[in-house]
Amino acid sequence: MFLEATKRRNPELIDAAVKLHQEGAILPDTYILDLDSIVQNAKVLKKKADEAGIELFYMTKQIGRNPLVSEAIKNAGIDNAVVVDFKEALVMMDNNLPIGNVGHLVQVPTRLLKKVVAYGPKFMTVFSKEMLERINEAAKEANKVQKILLKVIEPTDEIYEGQFGGFRLNELADLAKLAKGLEHIEISGITSFPCFLFDGVSELKPTNNIQTIEKATAILSDNGINISELNIPSATCSKTIPLIQGIGGTQGEPGHALTGTTPLHAKMDLEEIPSMLYVSEISHNLDGKAYLYGGGYYRRGHMENLLVVNEANEKFSDTVETFGNDSIDYYLTSTHNHAVGSTVLAAFRTQIFVTRSDVAVVSGISTGQPKVEGIYNSLGNLIRR
Structure with a gap:
């Protein structure tokens, strides 16, 4: 839903996600939050709201109730x-x-x-x-x-x-x-x-x-x-x-606007830029299809496009097969085989707090020096720094 926009408008986030996964800094079933871009989005929203005389309250459920990001949004003016x-x-x-x-x-x-x-x-x-x-x-x-x-x-x-x-x-x-x-x-x-x-x-x-x-x-x-x-x-x-x-x-x-993922952002380029990616990994192949680790599926998320990056940094576009609401997303299925261990990236509308995913808050992406500030669970609790 937002993958092509992320490639075009925030390619540094793509590069950082691949790097952090392949270095082992993050595991599959992790959402990466680009802290620099979220702060910039918050400043854009604050400026627009001040001009219109509107008071803003920021929403965090979609990013897993994350307190570190919340503090950064507050410091940005909301x-x-x-x-x-x-x-x-x-x-x-x-x-x-x-x-x-x-x-x-x-x-x-x-x-x-x-x-x-x-x-x-x-x-x-x-x-x-x-x-x-x-x-x-x-x-x-x-x-x-x-x-x-x-x-x-x-x-x-x-x-x-x-x-x-x-x-x-x-x-x-x-x-x-x-x-x-x-x-x-x-x-x-x-x-x-x-x-x-x-x-x-x-x-x-x-x-x-x-x-x-x-x-x-x-x-x-x-x-x-x-x-x-x-x-x-x-x-x-x-x-x-x-x-x-x-x-x-x-x-x-504003909630999804902070990560550039409202429905409008899927159709047009607005001032807020995409600031969130879902990271997984190819587990195995079967009958011409690859299976990636799940856990972050959200039934209203319109998850569709995938970017698969193997360990030689070769990139492949693919799609994820439709997943029914009557099953647990232990794995999601792509339509083609891929090398086991490859990084899988997706960008779609989510509500992290209803998933079982991890959340990696990453600073420095905008300068090419990504740093994991903390790994949290989907409910805002710190797992490790």
Whole structure:
């Protein structure tokens, strides 16, 4: 999906991946993160957002909740993380990284609320009045007022399986009355997901979710709740930040843009450059096909093209065969034989945190002096330096 763009726009990453694998610095089933390029992408996004008056929260689930990369993104100017679930929140908290938004897509569990509220996230996203009341209690104990984003949902909205939750529009008037009696929360904004979807050609188009957000804002305003924040996530990147601004949004959440791997990056060259590669190795051949070590397969990743580099540095293009969702990816299959031990490179849309892959954070690629800063597991835990 992104391999040709990576060859063209970041060939140093290709060279570094082959070198590190063939030297034994990294093993098969490893994602390489090009730290220099990710930092540059973060600076591009920050500049675009500042020009548009949009606040950004960076997302790390797609890069395996990596704390080292998170620190670098923060130092590049995007101060706060958005955490997709409470486990990602704990990674940020363990590494003293500021949290901009927690609770969307997964709310904080009841028995973790006190710890999270006391840590000081800028916003917490809420799906239910019971959660609102419990956050109020935790904030009272912490002697603070917690800012809240309400997730809203209507039957006509675009919602992925496994992500259902939110307030219906006809609940908001009563919710406003409840909120006015809770002294330790402040309803500051509205959110939904996804607010944009790729048309498969060249554009991200607004979903009906945005209309729901606009209606929710009006209802709450009519009931005495001033909404100052519109959190508009989905494929936030240099090209879509103006779209967020155009519909009155105030917050975006770049994730794949940090590695140059949004759906738009597969179709066009944007300011962000490709900064992530999947590295494997040919294990064996059988019946005219080669088998490479798996572990990093993501069913929505559109993994297709492969670059195979043998130990004589000869390069071969190939494709990976379609892999069913009913099997474990112990191996993936290429369509041709290749020398055992050869390096295999791929670049596709992934969510590292749902794989069993390793993550190598590599600096110095842009200067031709790659250095492995650390090897992490897919959940952000350091394995070795």
